[in-house]
Amino acid sequence: MRSVVIVPLVLLVACGEEATPVDPPRARPPVTEVMVPDLPVDHPSMGDLSILSRGPRRLSVDQLERSIEQIGNLGPGTVKIPENLALTLGRPDYVKVTEESLSPSPLFMKFMMDLGGIICGQLRDAEPLRAVDQRVFLRYTSKEENLANLLVRFTGIDGEAAAPYVARLSRVYEAGVTGGGTELAGYEAACIALFTSPEFLLY
């Protein structure tokens, strides 16, 4: 499967600077603010109306590709899931199937685990060679900040809501460091865990 996912991290690494031991900038990637339109005067509260918006959905293949680019600080259009794999993940072929299947099926989840392994493994390998502001795993000095950064990149969860997730990811990180033998293995484990989480795959 590794051969079928095109993520040009090698190119990216080649363009990156050598790691510098300076404390990197603290700015997090901005989270888009959700704009809520003003209601007309005397309009009942939306909460009282029991009107539900459409339910959550799974990421489409295109959304997945673009998300991986954002998470990994990769250039736009650089992640391309090959067509046969994309069809398996639900993309329509417009010959027999004309609508995208967005079911989080067992096969989809297995592919996500494998894909997470590939992407996060490549990010792990590239990390020491990337410029500090391009890093995904080791951008900050503390583990908690790095995990919070990873969480926000994958899910947009920030602030108070992030605390329980960071605690959870810390446990994964520790287990990853123990199991994989390196600090980066801990971040790799946290990365894969987020890759296969509902918080990332559903919206």
Next chain:
Amino acid sequence: MMSSNRRRFLSAAALSAGSLFLGNVFPRRALAQAQKRRFLFAYFDGGWDQLLGLDPRDPATTTAAANQIDLGWDQLPGVYQARGLQRAGNHTFGPAFSPDMLAHAADFSVIHGIGMDTASHEVGRRYFITGRFPRGLQAVGSSTPAEIAAQLGDLSPIPHVSAGVESFADGVPNFATALTVNSIADLLVALTPFTEIDPGVVRAVQLYQDETPGCVSRKLDRDGLASTLLANQQRARSYLEQQLGEIFNLQRTDAEMNGLRALYNIGGGDTALPNSPEVMAFVAAQALKKEVSQCVSVRVTDGLDTHSNWADDQAPRQERGWRALASLVSDLKATPEPNGGGQSMFDNTTIMVFSEFGRTPLFNNLRGRDHFLGNSCLVAGPGLKRGLTVGKSADIGQMPLTMELATGRGVGQPSAEEISSGRVVNVSPKHVIATLLRANGLDPSYLRSDPIGALLA
């Protein structure tokens, strides 16, 4: 008419009341019997030409001018011209029906005159897969194998495998949702651990996956999607833990796999492609034989949508599907039933062979055939009579005739009483599926349709 309907209603009500008392005994026994059975749904993708397969006409008595049915067999490659109309017991088949499948014909029954009410691929396919007419293009309800798996229970490692066929799950337990794969390559990925992740990292990830979902996940679970995702994550892991991949590993060189490659003719040309008819039939057979799955859907051929190039493409592609199916049936017949009793696995397997619709009996201006409302299908299995042909398509124009469900007789001009009583109906996929469910003691009530009584043993 009213008194008849009232009689039917009261009769049904009486049966329902009776079932309150029998409900604790009969269904449980029937279910226990069904739980030992297997279900195979074989799909011919693209819309098959019934004249070349299940619903042919005699060239000696059929002309385009008189019957509005143009066989066109003189345009086919020589082998099919030589084969012509083929007979096996009570059945007649067209020249694309393969000789090896002909040898199994006596074990099957044919249903003619099925009305599809659509000429759309998606709609016809989803109608036959679910037994319920789609809303627009959207499937309604679950795939029949998912419904069956839900009724049978979580009895096998992967209760429902769908190889190259769409599957739908609506309101069924998670275990009944299909493992849907487009090829054997997909299946092997699903069943084989990805070795490039450090096992220590995998264990750490699983630690996260085993924890209680976070609050955002719970918010995303408004329609149950997050729960489904997490349940499927666990199922994907369980597939790996059961180490089922070797069952489907065509690269094995032991005697069993060599024999299977020979049986399914996997090797030369495009037969070894990961989604070839031969490989897909092999996948279906292995899933059933090795008790990986009780309900399997499989696409046994494709490329049948021959609006043009009919003469060169339709018969060979259809025949290839029949050949693949014949190999599968031979394989099941050669495999003893693990539950004993001297039966083969075939004896305990319900099979439905279908396509989304037929093709027009007259040619278009490209000498191809377009989509047609009429259809046929092939069924076999425990609880079903063998060697029967029920239903009929018209001698002129081949449109489906209505059918008397109790006898299977095609009725050209039913009386108002026959229609209102429900004895004579326009047969559709839901009747076929209700028949399969009833034959196995399963509940077809969700289809709101009577079974074809003539087929029930």
